[in-house]
Amino acid sequence: MGDRASIRDVATAANVSIKTVSRVVNGLDTVAPELRDRVQSAIVELNYVPNTMARSLKTGAGNAVGVVVDSIDDVFFSSLVSAVEQRAIGLGLAVVVCSSGFDPQRERNQLLRLASQHVRGIILAPVGEHLEFLEPYRTSMPVVTVDRSLPGFDSVTVDDYAAARTGVERLVASGHRRIALIGFDRRIQTARRRRAAYEDVLVEHGIAGDAELVPDVPLGSDAARAALRTVLALPEPPSALFLSNARHASAVISEMHSLGRTDLAVVSFGDFSLADAVDPTISCIDQDPYSMGALAFDRLTQLFQNPVLDRADLQVPTGFVERSSHLMRIPEPAAQPGGRTRKVRIS
Amino acid sequence: MGDRASIRDVATAANVSIKTVSRVVNGLDTVAPELRDRVQSAIVELNYVPNTMARSLKTGAGNAVGVVVDSIDDVFFSSLVSAVEQRAIGLGLAVVVCSSGFDPQRERNQLLRLASQHVRGIILAPVGEHLEFLEPYRTSMPVVTVDRSLPGFDSVTVDDYAAARTGVERLVASGHRRIALIGFDRRIQTARRRRAAYEDVLVEHGIAGDAELVPDVPLGSDAARAALRTVLALPEPPSALFLSNARHASAVISEMHSLGRTDLAVVSFGDFSLADAVDPTISCIDQDPYSMGALAFDRLTQLFQNPVLDRADLQVPTGFVERSSHLMRIPEPAAQPGGRTRKVRIS
């Protein structure tokens, strides 16, 4: 009662050998119907559940996959994790979630902890650049990176460069020449790629770049809000925003509204809820985190079956969710300093 | 190389006994410095990580906690899970997340699976009413419910009734007498409590109830959108909405905007991002899911130390985030059918 029933208890209760119970539980071998019934009723009577840890210890194969992301409390990653978990259920695998908090040291701890748990494999949004310490475990514990790639690892990403180009080009097509990039963090690979796309598009259109329009935005929504205020306070403020990061988009939009600056053209990298309800509605590059999670998990299961597969960099196509914000016009040259909200009726 | 190093490999490499390695790894007993160094260099050389499963098997104590929620892809639960994970890191515990998908059968499977994994304890947003099958495991695996309570289990909730009363009273105070409740699902305990509060407030103010203003809303954002359209199509449509569920709030707000019906007064049970950016800004009852997760985890750790603690029902205080939507006035009696947006300037 106090302690849990083990296979041994079931065996004595059913008056059979331990091995017979094991056979019944796993259903692999044939057992006489009479005995099978005895065993099964003993199982329900004793509320026996096989000890997965002992089983995994014996068989060597774990029964869980690990997921390491920046934070679970992030629309992008929670959707991704959700996809992984849905898929994992089908294979009877548990999902262990860990957050790296964007700290390479913590990421390392989490990964080693997952290794010690003998997880079957890992889905990782990498932070650190140096994951060589994983090498000894890679054969028994494949790793697939998501959102960001890492040399030597399978990855599931989007074409950041191309998608970001699309977004910036939409803004340029609406006539904007002062476009701020909010969400840049040099530590993040995707942020660097998106910035490169941003700068290339500007150059191709003969628009002068301005480093002040690309503030460094570390984690946290406060930083994004501050970044918005900073660029708006510039002598030559931007007329458009390219939000390179879904994590910060809500905060920036919220700050725009509280400042009454809804006259800015906006494109967000990453869709988010209510993007279609704020005024103006926010045009987004859709990353489809759910598909990314599902694809990463599928790739992981392929690696389970064949660990020496050639590396693959899988890309999930992005979409452009056409709403209205990217069409916002440029204000007249004689802009009122510190002017109030200016709304533009769209088509 | 192919297989992972075990404590035995370390022992032979360092030329000591297995037990000595164990002592070094756990740092419990004193080991001669010379031997300790030998062992430690063997550990780094072989990339040894102790096998947590074997350890747990031997010691009997698991090293993970399970979390079972409706869905991880839900702002409320992802925030809650995030809090649990943050806390768990500090104790070196892994977090296994499972979604019940609001299916009692699936919830049962997940719980039994967690039992078979010998998790240390479980944080559960209960769906099913009958969890007696957990009884045999409760002493070795405490359970704390969150968001919803269950007879016989510790719980962390909010005072749904009182909080919902506050919300509905705000709407009544603004003069509304036709208030729709969107988000009701009879299967959900909190939904029932919030509905009770809603009805009590109406009765106390002499307002006639109308079952048509309380459509049944099953899961999924489509259902919430449909429910909104249904109540708005009523002969006597509501002038105010009480959104009893954060999960559906975004969908309803989005639908309001796409229908151009931003003239409705709104109070949402549960805050969400951009509630302060849509027009009108949405007044919310704040449930503080992060605190709920943290508190549930803390309670769980108390139960680890003392499994026979008296049951406790912990309540996290709610706040009312005063924005503007609950102040929306009633349209004049001569309402224009299908009228366009009507904005009301607030104080």
Place this chain on the structure above:
DNA sequence: TTCCTTTCGGACAACGTTGTCTCGGTCGGT
């Protein structure tokens, strides 16, 4: 009836770890 084959149950070891026990060695005290 006897032998062979088939079929199914059980004893045993092992997965990697830790708790218990014991033993050898060393140090200090008298």
Place this chain on the structure above:
DNA sequence: ACCGACCGAGACAACGTTGTCCGAAAGGAA
């Protein structure tokens, strides 16, 4: 110098499970 006490290290068993092997029983054929 001898004895006792203490401390550090190793042998052994066990956690719950499964894989391997073997033996026993039963059934069919000659």
